[in-house]
Amino acid sequence: MPIIRSNDAEMTSLQISPNTISQPLNLRRQxxxxxxxxxxxxxxxxxxxxCLSLDVEAPVTASxxxxxxxxxxxETEAKVLVGTYARTPVVLASGKGCKLYDIEGRxxxxxxxxxxxxxxxxxxxxxLKAVVEQANTLTHVSNxxxxxxxxxxxxxxxxxxxxxxxxxxxxxxEANEAAIKFARKFQRHNHPxxxxxxxxxxxxxxxxxxxxxxxxxxxxxxxxxxxxEPVMPxxxxxxxxxxxxxxxxxxxxxxAAVFVEPIQGEGGIYSATKEFLQxxxxxxxxAGALLVFDEVQCGLxxxxxxxxxxxxxxxxxxxxxxxxxxxxxxxGAALVTERVASAIAFGDHGSTFAGAPLVCNxxxxxxxxxxxxxxxxxxxxxxxxFKHILNQKLGGNPHVREIRGFGLIIxxxxxxxxxxxxxxxxxxxxxxxxxxxxxVVRLVPPLIIxxxxxxRAAEILYQSLPVLDEKNSN
Numbered sequence: 001m002p003i004i005r006s007n008d009a010e011m012t013s014l015q016i017s018p019n020t021i022s023q024p025l026n027l028r029r030q031x032x033x034x035x036x037x038x039x040x041x042x043x044x045x046x047x048x049x050x051c052l053s054l055d056v057e058a059p060v061t062a063s064x065x066x067x068x069x070x071x072x073x074x075e076t077e078a079k080v081l082v083g084t085y086a087r088t089p090v091v092l093a094s095g096k097g098c099k100l101y102d103i104e105g106r107x108x109x110x111x112x113x114x115x116x117x118x119x120x121x122x123x124x125x126x127x128l129k130a131v132v133e134q135a136n137t138l139t140h141v142s143n144x145x146x147x148x149x150x151x152x153x154x155x156x157x158x159x160x161x162x163x164x165x166x167x168x169x170x171x172x173x174e175a176n177e178a179a180i181k182f183a184r185k186f187q188r189h190n191h192p193x194x195x196x197x198x199x200x201x202x203x204x205x206x207x208x209x210x211x212x213x214x215x216x217x218x219x220x221x222x223x224x225x226x227x228x229e230p231v232m233p234x235x236x237x238x239x240x241x242x243x244x245x246x247x248x249x250x251x252x253x254x255x256a257a258v259f260v261e262p263i264q265g266e267g268g269i270y271s272a273t274k275e276f277l278q279x280x281x282x283x284x285x286x287a288g289a290l291l292v293f294d295e296v297q298c299g300l301x302x303x304x305x306x307x308x309x310x311x312x313x314x315x316x317x318x319x320x321x322x323x324x325x326x327x328x329x330x331x332g333a334a335l336v337t338e339r340v341a342s343a344i345a346f347g348d349h350g351s352t353f354a355g356a357p358l359v360c361n362x363x364x365x366x367x368x369x370x371x372x373x374x375x376x377x378x379x380x381x382x383x384x385x386f387k388h389i390l391n392q393k394l395g396g397n398p399h400v401r402e403i404r405g406f407g408l409i410i411x412x413x414x415x416x417x418x419x420x421x422x423x424x425x426x427x428x429x430x431x432x433x434x435x436x437x438x439x440v441v442r443l444v445p446p447l448i449i450x451x452x453x454x455x456r457a458a459e460i461l462y463q464s465l466p467v468l469d470e471k472n473s474n
Contacts, residue, residue, distance in 0.1 A: 088422075
């Protein structure tokens with residue numbers, strides 16, 4: 001017989017329902033180490049004893065009911081989590097489609113998508129069905145054994161792009177770490193007699209490839225790297241898009257690979273040109289280096305193409321993926337040509353969790369939906385529409401320098417920090433991100449977003465713009 005809590009903020013008793021299991025039960029696990037050693041009294045009574053000998057407390061007030069209020073969650077987080085995140089002061093509790101709801105019930109239009117992760121929005125029915133069915137069947141077995149969803153996902157991925165083989169990881173930074181190792185092993189394998197095979201890498205200004213030590217070394221922002229130096233040596237940064245600058249740096253026998261984002265997300269929503277990517281392809285071939293496209297943020301439908309590089313007609317040796325692939329579950333992938341894969345042997349790399357049945361079945365549901373040509377066409381059309389209304393509403397504002405992007409990865413560059421605008425948008429019910437040097441508003445909504453929701457987002461941005469004048473005048 002399940003126990004549900006009354007919604008009355010001053011509730012001091014428990015109600016018993018014979019037929020209902022209530023999601024909002026939200027019973028609090030005690031964090032204090034000494035609480036298990038003493039019995040607490042509630043209104044002078046002992047805790048209610050439920051079935052299975054479970055101690056259930058009836059809270060005196062809502063503020064004592066655990067994580068029922070944002071303030072308590074934020075205060076508890078500050079006590080128990082390592083302080084690596086400067087979080088927005090919102091405690092999100094649920095979501096559906098392109099809407100999110102905080103713990104007090106306020107509604108937000110989500111144009112952040114969990115940092116370009118929730119491509120199908122929140123609670124997509126096909127994704128949910130894939131997760132629940134697989135969770136009921138088989139969740140994890142490790143890579144000691146074969147599993148059907150992993151093989152099916154790999155088969156579908158290689159069938160959709162240039163690649164011949166896949167290595168699964170748990171995140172984008174892990175996918176880039178795999179690409180680093182594969183590039184160095186490729187050079188050693190192809191030049192077995194070389195005293196010092198190529199080990200160096202070229203990356204670019206405004207790049208972001210992850211936070212682990214190898215991927216961090218490829219990330220240009222010194223703010224990320226400097227606290228952890230020395231990071232992996234051998235990385236040189238060229239100016240993004242500058243052919244002549246890059247030409248001088250790619251050297252035969254020295255350069256193992258060139259890492260580039262076809263569209264930079266974290267760096268400020270900057271796009272490469274077709275000419276630049278074609279140059280990189282030719283220069284890498286001539287130098288015997290590998291070309292790696294990092295599509296962790298810009299790949300899998302975000303640009304209106306399944307893969308961002310398709311719009312340029314230039315193809316890499318390795319492509320790294322992650323963010324949207326499993327619809328919010330942790331996954332990454334390094335997709336490689338047969339030429340690269342032939343250099344990799346048993347034991348050269350591995351992962352306990354990567355490619356687990358649960359996440360791969362979720363990813364299959366995502367990939368099947370996004371790879372539909374009609375779906376991709378809708379992303380392209382909505383991207384054109386959104387940029388048009390953004391230019392109409394925001395383009396005349398003196399603080400707006402440029403509105404750029406492809407599909408549904410769009411940046412609004414300002415001449416002042418964007419944080420006041422983000423705060424104003426949040427207060428009006430819109431969640432957006434920053435990029436670049438903090439002066440770019442990054443718009444990466446779920447790919448399922450409607451034109452009506454895009455209209456609303458543009459209107460909130462427009463109505464919030466005056467805050468930039470207020471902050472600038474102070």
